[in-house]
Amino acid sequence: MSHHLLEFRDVRFRYPDGTEALKGVSFLITHGEAVGIVGANGAGKSTLLLHMNGYLLPTSGSVTVGDVPLRKESRQEIRRKVGVVFQNPDDQLFMPTVFDDVAFGPLNLGLPPDRVRERVHEALRRVGALALADKPPHHLSGGEKSAVAIATIIAMEPDILVMDEPAASLDPKSRRSVIGLLNSFAHSKIVASHDLDLILDVCARCLVIRDGAIVADGAAPEILSDATLLAENNLELPLTLQGRPPWKGTRR
Amino acid sequence: MSFEASYSGIGRLDRLSYRDTIIHRLDPRAKVVATMLFAIAVVSFPKYEVLSLLPFFLFPILIGALGDIPPGFIARKVVAVSPFAVFVGIFNPLFDPGVVSIAPGVPVSAGWVSFAAILVKFALTISAALLLIATTSFPGICRGLRRLGLPALFVSQLLFLYRYLFVLMEETMRVVRARDMRSFGVRGTGVRVFVRIVGTLFLRTVERAERIYGAMLARGFRGEVPSMRREALRLSDAFFVAAAGSFFVLCRFVPVPQMLGRLVGGLAG
Numbered sequence: 001m002s003h004h005l006l007e008f009r010d011v012r013f014r015y016p017d018g019t020e021a022l023k024g025v026s027f028l029i030t031h032g033e034a035v036g037i038v039g040a041n042g043a044g045k046s047t048l049l050l051h052m053n054g055y056l057l058p059t060s061g062s063v064t065v066g067d068v069p070l071r072k073e074s075r076q077e078i079r080r081k082v083g084v085v086f087q088n089p090d091d092q093l094f095m096p097t098v099f100d101d102v103a104f105g106p107l108n109l110g111l112p113p114d115r116v117r118e119r120v121h122e123a124l125r126r127v128g129a130l131a132l133a134d135k136p137p138h139h140l141s142g143g144e145k146s147a148v149a150i151a152t153i154i155a156m157e158p159d160i161l162v163m164d165e166p167a168a169s170l171d172p173k174s175r176r177s178v179i180g181l182l183n184s185f186a187h188s189k190i191v192a193s194h195d196l197d198l199i200l201d202v203c204a205r206c207l208v209i210r211d212g213a214i215v216a217d218g219a220a221p222e223i224l225s226d227a228t229l230l231a232e233n234n235l236e237l238p239l240t241l242q243g244r245p246p247w248k249g250t251r252r
Numbered sequence: 253m254s255f256e257a258s259y260s261g262i263g264r265l266d267r268l269s270y271r272d273t274i275i276h277r278l279d280p281r282a283k284v285v286a287t288m289l290f291a292i293a294v295v296s297f298p299k300y301e302v303l304s305l306l307p308f309f310l311f312p313i314l315i316g317a318l319g320d321i322p323p324g325f326i327a328r329k330v331v332a333v334s335p336f337a338v339f340v341g342i343f344n345p346l347f348d349p350g351v352v353s354i355a356p357g358v359p360v361s362a363g364w365v366s367f368a369a370i371l372v373k374f375a376l377t378i379s380a381a382l383l384l385i386a387t388t389s390f391p392g393i394c395r396g397l398r399r400l401g402l403p404a405l406f407v408s409q410l411l412f413l414y415r416y417l418f419v420l421m422e423e424t425m426r427v428v429r430a431r432d433m434r435s436f437g438v439r440g441t442g443v444r445v446f447v448r449i450v451g452t453l454f455l456r457t458v459e460r461a462e463r464i465y466g467a468m469l470a471r472g473f474r475g476e477v478p479s480m481r482r483e484a485l486r487l488s489d490a491f492f493v494a495a496a497g498s499f500f501v502l503c504r505f506v507p508v509p510q511m512l513g514r515l516v517g518g519l520a521g
Contacts, residue, residue, distance in 0.1 A: 055466050076472065084470045090419050091463040095477075096391035096411050103480060108472030113480050136391070138418040139270075156471065 004031035004066065004159045004188050006052065006082070011061035013047055021047040023212040024061070029160075029188060036199035036220055037192040039209035040234035045164075045192045048209065052162050052190065053082045066159070080109065083158035087165040089145035093137040098129070098148050101137065105156040123155035124148075127181060143174025150181060160188040167198055196238040200224050208233055259421050261329070266418075268321055268386040275319035275387045280396030282489035286496040287384045293500040294376045299366045300352050303510065305373065307503045311496065312379040319387040326386070330378050337374035341367040390414045398479070408477045416460075424453060 006029040013022040021044050029035055039045050050056040051063055054075035063070040065078050083105075086092050095101035102123055106116045124130045127147040132140060140148065146166065153161065166182065167175040175198070182189060182202045193199055199206060199220060206220040210233055216223055223229065224238055236242075269276070275283075294308055316323055345363035353359045384393070391411065398407040427449055435445070465473075502508070 050466070053470050055469060076474070079470060079472055086463065086467050086470075088463065091460060092467045094412065094415055094464050094468065096394070096415055100391070100479075104468075104473075104478065105471035107478035107480065108474065116480065135270075136266075136389070137415065139267075152471065 005029070005064070006160055006188065006190075007062075007064045008051070009062045009064070011051060011058045011063060013051065013056060014059045021212055022051075022058070025209075025212070025214055026061075027207060027214060027217060029190065032186060032188055033205060034182075034189040034191070034203040036203035036206040037190065037209060038194070038196065038199060038206060038224075038233070038235060043209045043233070044212040045209055047212075049084060049162055049164055049190075049192055052160075053084045054078045055084075080156065081158055082160045082162060083153035083156055084162045085149055085153050085164065085166060087168060089142075089149040090137070092149040092152060093145060096136055097133070098124070098135050098137065098140070099133040101148065102152050102155045105152060109156060119155045119157070123151040126154060126184070127151045128177070141174075143170050143177070146170060146174065146178055147181070150178075154185070158187070160190065161185060162190045164192050165195070166191060166193065167195055168193075194235070196224055196230075196235065197240050200238050200240065256425060259425060262421075263418070264325065265329075265382070265386055266390070268325075269389045269392075271320060271387075273318060273320050273387070275315055278387075278492055279485050279489040280388050280392035281399055281485065282493050283384055283388050284393060284396045284400065286493050287380050289493075289497055289500055290380050291377045293504045294373050296504065297369070297373070299369055300362060302365060302369050302372060304503070304507050305369065305376065307508045308376050308500075311499070312376065312383055315380075315383045315387065319383065321383060321386045326379055326382050329382055330375055333378060334371075334374065337371055341370035344370070395479070404476070411477070419460075420453070420457065423456065424449075427453065 008025050008027050011022050011025045012020070014020045025044075025048065037045055037048065047056065051058060051070070052065075054063075054070050057070065057072065065081050068074050068077055068081070070078055093101050095104055099120060102120045103116050106119045111119065120133070121130070124133060127150050129144060129147045129151060132144060132148065137145060137148070150163075150166070163182075167178045170178065175195075179198055179201050182191070189202065191199060191202055203220045206216075206218065206223040207214055208216040208223060208229065215233070216226075216229055225241055227237055230236055290308070290311055294305065297305060312326075313323075315321075316326060344367040345361060348361075348363035348366060350362040351359045352362045352365055388396075391414070394407050394410050394414070397410075398404065431445065431449065
């Protein structure tokens with residue numbers, strides 16, 4: 001299915017202050033793929049994600065979603081296809097109640113009220129947050145906020161799901177349930193994270209970005225077990241691959 | 253009052269508003285209209301009326317009792333803002349030395365009577381407003397106002413204010429805590445540091461606003477916050493407004509306490 005493709009072709013982006021954040025990024029993500037994006041702080045991950053739904057437009061090069069090239073005029077259409085979950089759920093959840101927040105996207109898509117209600121119900125059920133519908137976001141725990149933030153995006157039924165640090169600052173159990181949630185989606189998924197174990201659990205493919213360019217692109221288990229490559233990018237082996245060295249602390 | 257204490261007060265008011273009682277279940281519009289009628293009726297009394305105001309206390313008492321709102325909490329909030337009313341009326345006894353009689357044969361200095369009237373009106377209207385907030389979720393009040401004709405732009409501003417008030421206050425609390433932990437005693441709590449903290453918070457807010465706007469765009473925002481009609485007025489709402497309204501009219505135009513007094517006097521005599 002060609003409409004689930006996401007293609008970046010030699011994308012360059014320069015911020016108004018002159019910083020060149022992307023220096024010729026090219027890749028193709030096909031239908032149903034789960035791709036991790038890793039890299040050091042400031043390598044360009046966030047800038048890359050902001051291109052995926054047209055929040056930023058490339059200075060040169062092209063971004064294509066399905067058969068729609070990203071332009072100023074096609075941004076609304078692209079945003080319908082690509083759902084982005086931002087890192088901080090407090091930024092993602094801006095409506096007074098969970099229900100209103102999840103309904104925000106579908107209503108903007110112009111769906112009739114009963115379809116909106118169905119979508120909200122289904123999205124909240126999938127993330128296991130139906131009971132929270134009438135709560136205001138500031139009464140939710142961190143894990144609940146993350147789940148609802150994901151629901152706000154899947155309620156729009158995008159073809160491609162993009163996530164920035166989906167499990168940052170969650171407790172281990174909530175993190176685990178977010179991982180389970182991600183694995184339950186058949187969407188194409190793109191996950192940017194420093195949590196390499198999460199990438200290993202969710203993604204089959206992995207891109208490494210450094211200094212605004214892609215330096216590695218391949219199977220996640222291979223890339224994430226390449227200690228030299230990871231070290232060059234301020235990363236280290238996923239904890240599950242590290243093995244536990246004998247404890248060296250002082251015992252008293 | 254410390255920042256944390258006032259923050260938890262607002263948080264408590266907010267939590268109360270999500271309870272489930274007969275009062276909480278009323279349509280927000282009914283409660284907004286009833287509270288407005290109440291305030292108009294109370295404020296419309298002439299300045300030397302004190303006794304006739306007393307029956308109005310029945311309204312906040314009933315709402316508080318049926319809405320399961322702890323009376324002490326509301327009373328403390330009323331006392332906390334009472335200095336405003338005290339300053340408005342404190343000079344009345346000095347400037348208004350005339351004499352009125354509040355009951356047959358009981359003459360009192362007019363200034364004290366009007367001062368008392370101000371305090372009673374204040375206590376009535378503020379407690380009713382607090383009870384409105386404590387028994388109606390803020391989004392509910394906003395929906396009510398929107399349906400009563402307040403422009404959509406104002407309503408979305410109010411909703412964003414409510415949503416991010418808590419986020420911002422928590423952020424402020426963290427910054428204030430970090431300052432207090434490293435400013436032993438008075439150093440560091442001065443005006444200069446305070447100004448910088450406000451500046452930092454402002455910049456953070458601007459950045460946050462930008463991220464929120466990004467999240468809104470990502471979900472198809474095109475300039476208008478959509479809303480869904482979700483509730484219709486029920487018979488109980490209409491009944492509530494009608495009952496409250498007629499009670500206010502009765503107490504406004506019929507001197508109930510005086511009649512009661514005469515009745516009791518008649519029985520005794």
